[in-house]
Amino acid sequence: MKKLSILILALPVTIAVSQTANSQIKPYTVANAHSHNDYKNGIPFYRAYEKGFGSIEADVYAVSGRLLVAHDKRDTAASRSLRNLYLTPLAEKLKHDPHRQLRLLIEIKQDHKAVLSLVMQELKPFAEYISSPGHPGNLSIVMTGAVPPAVEMVNYPDWITFDVDHLNGFTPQQWQKIGLVSFPLSKYVRWNGKGVLNSKEIARLKGAIDSVHQAGKMIRFWESPDTKSSWLALMRLGVDVIGTDKIEELGDFLNKKAKNEYSAKQAYPVYHPTHSADGTVKKVKNIILCIGDGMGLAQLYATYTANHGQLNIFQMKNIGFSITNSADAYITDSAAGATAFASGQKTNDRAIGVDATGKRLRSLAVYSAEAGKKTADIAVCQLTDATPDAFYAHQSERSDSLAIAAEILNSNIDIFVGTAFTDFTTKVNGVPIIDKMKQRGYTVIRKFDDFLKSPAKKILALMDDSATRPKIAGRGEYLSLALKKVTGAFKNHPKGFFIMAEGSQIDYGGHNNNLTQVITENADFDRMVGEALRFADEDGETLVIVTADHETGGLTLLDGDINKGYVLGDFSTNDHTGTPVPVFAYGPHSGDFRGVYNNTEIFNKILKLIR
Known part of the structure; x- marks a missing residue:
């Protein structure tokens, strides 16, 4: 009867605290990180604290009236005391960081009575920082390791709580003294941290985690593999405290997690092509070359996952790989x-637009114009940037934007769409480039809506930056609408057309190591590809090619859920990588683009179809 009354009394407290604990673990931040055996790293306390860890652990022995920090007693040294390594620097930090919250786990290696007596004595000067019932503070003290029996715990001050490895045998008063529940992972699973846990292992762990949360406490596992796969598995299960010996690695992982994950609540529809002319060897009249700047397989699959398992690009059946190295790198x-x-x-x-010796080269736009085709150069960036200007300019230095802008005067491309208006106000022989373009018969347009409505045959559309701002900053359907406008203008031309359309800002997301930017830009590019496929089906003589100039960011996909549109990634660099990039083709002669080849072969294959 006595035990029954204890359970009834405990339930209201358990429910209230459990809800709070569960709300704190979503989303995960570096505050959920725990520096296990912190004193073993080269700079105790400071590395974990400066990284933002919410929990730090130190093992202590009571030696000659002092708390000395070490894993084994033979390694204790007077200079390595709890006060020197942790308490004094912590107090100094908290003076200047009044909003910081920290849990200090003090592991009792032996003789809990001697250690706890010294803890009460040594922490007394730090009372203003320590949390206790009715006194919220910055610092929570949790005793772990060789803790006293439950019946003794209530004899210690309210600000001392304990870490235990079981849930049974506590009275409500004793349970109030529990600050954390820690289980060895090996009690539930045998796992090396590689791959994933199986369903039975997940069920066992989830049962343990739920039981602790239902009892109103936070949980951690020790003896868990110290890998990203393990950290992710524990987070997926709702473990509150993630322990590590790899302070920088876990800290960086958690600090970047919000930037490295993306979730799309709703998928956009994709176009399902007919494939009626796909792979045939009939004559190609029109070519649409779609360049996803910085787009590798990881970027594509991340976007596929975020779009709940569908992608316009993945409707294309003829696939190859392009080797992207340059002449000198x-x-x-x-x-x-x-x-x-x-x-x-x-x-x-x-x-x-020049070879390795500086010799000027002729582009596909030039060959297409000579074949009587209409041509267009579309980008979501400056027209003086590397990809769009490769079709009209010839410079050994890509950053010489003013010289590049001047070369547009020698181009016969019919429609240009991009930004960099200021570059084209540069004067050549005393006359601004835009005025010279007007003299050549081009209509210069600044507003995107005006471009969409313009009946002009030759257009230099230099959009306001707002029209090409990042997708996450509110850019509209710029690429899809631009392509639709140009194909509509060219579709009745008897000799056909060549269009280069670039998803320029996938690359920006890679350089920024921002997965949300990568996916939203890649999705925007994919919608444009859907428009290209739709046009190809309606026309029957159009070849669509989708590829990239390189991969950016070294993106790795660590976790995902296709049903939920959720992706978690990580980046190995903020620059380009050397990995080959995919080539997708649809329409007549799409089979020509199968295989693995140098990026120069894309030119050769297209040129063969133009001539």
Whole structure:
């Protein structure tokens, strides 16, 4: 009867605290990180504290009236006391960081009575910082390791709580003294931290976690593998405290987690092509070359996952891979990458429209115009940037934007769509470039809506930056609408057309290591590809090619849920990588683009179809 009354009394407290605990673990931040055996790293306390960890652990022995920090007693030293390594620097930090919250786990290695007596004595000067019932503070003290029996716990001050490895045998008063529940992971699973837990292991762990949460306490597991896969598994299960010996790695992982994950509540519809002309060898009249700047397989699959398992690009059946190295580097930049498929030559990084010796090259836009085709150059960036200008400019240095802008005067491309109005106000022989373009018969347009409505045959559309701002900043359906406008303008031309359309800002997301930006830009690009596929089906003589100049960011996909549209990734660099990029093709002669080949072969394959 006595035990029954204890359970009834405990229930209201359990429910209230459990709801609070569960709300605190979503989302995960570095405050959920615990520095296990913190004293073993080269800079105790400071590394974990400065990284933002919410929990730090120190093992102590009572030696000659002092608390000395060590894993084994033989390693204790007078200079390595709890006060020197933790309490004094912590108090100094909290003076200047009054909003910081920290849990200090003090592990009793032996003789709990001696250790706890010294803890009460040594922490007395830090009372203003320590949390206790009715006195919220910055610092929570949790005793772990060789803790006293439950019946003794209530004899210690309210600000001392204990870490236990079981839930049974506590009275409500004793349970109030429990600050954390810690289980060895090996009690439930045998796992090396690689791959994933199976359903039975998940069920066992979830049962333990739920029982602790239902009892109103927070949980951690020790002896858990110290890997990203393990951290993720514990977070998926709702473990409150994630322990590690890898302070920088876990800290960076959690600090970047919000930026490295993306969830799409609703999928956008994709176009399902008919494939009626796909792979045939009939004559190609029109070519749409879609360039996803910085788009690799990981970027594509992340977008596929976020869109709940569908992608326009993945409707294309003929697939190859492009090897992207430049003439002078294993890893290409956009200038050399674009020159390779625009003009068919490997060139040096930073070079536009010239070979490795500086010789001017002719682009697909030039060959298309000579074949009587209409041409267009569409980008969600400056027209003087590396990919769009590779189709009209010739410079050994891609950053020379004013010289590049001037070269537009020698181009016969019919429609340009992008930004960089200021570059084109530069004067050549005393006359602004835009005025010279008007003299050549071009209509210069600044507003995107005006571009969509314009009946002009030759257009230099230099949009306001607002029209090409990042998708996450509110850009509309710029790419899809621009492509639809241009194909509509060109569709009745008897000789056909060549269009280059670039999803420029996938690359920006990779450089920024921002998964949300990568996915939203890639999704926008994919919608444009859907428009290209739709046009190809309606026309029957159009070849659509989708590829990239390089991969950006070294994106790795760590977790995801296709049903929920959720993706978690990580980046290995903020620059380009050397990994080959995919090539997708749809329409007549799409089979020509199968295989693995140098990026220059994209030019050769297209040129063969133009001539």
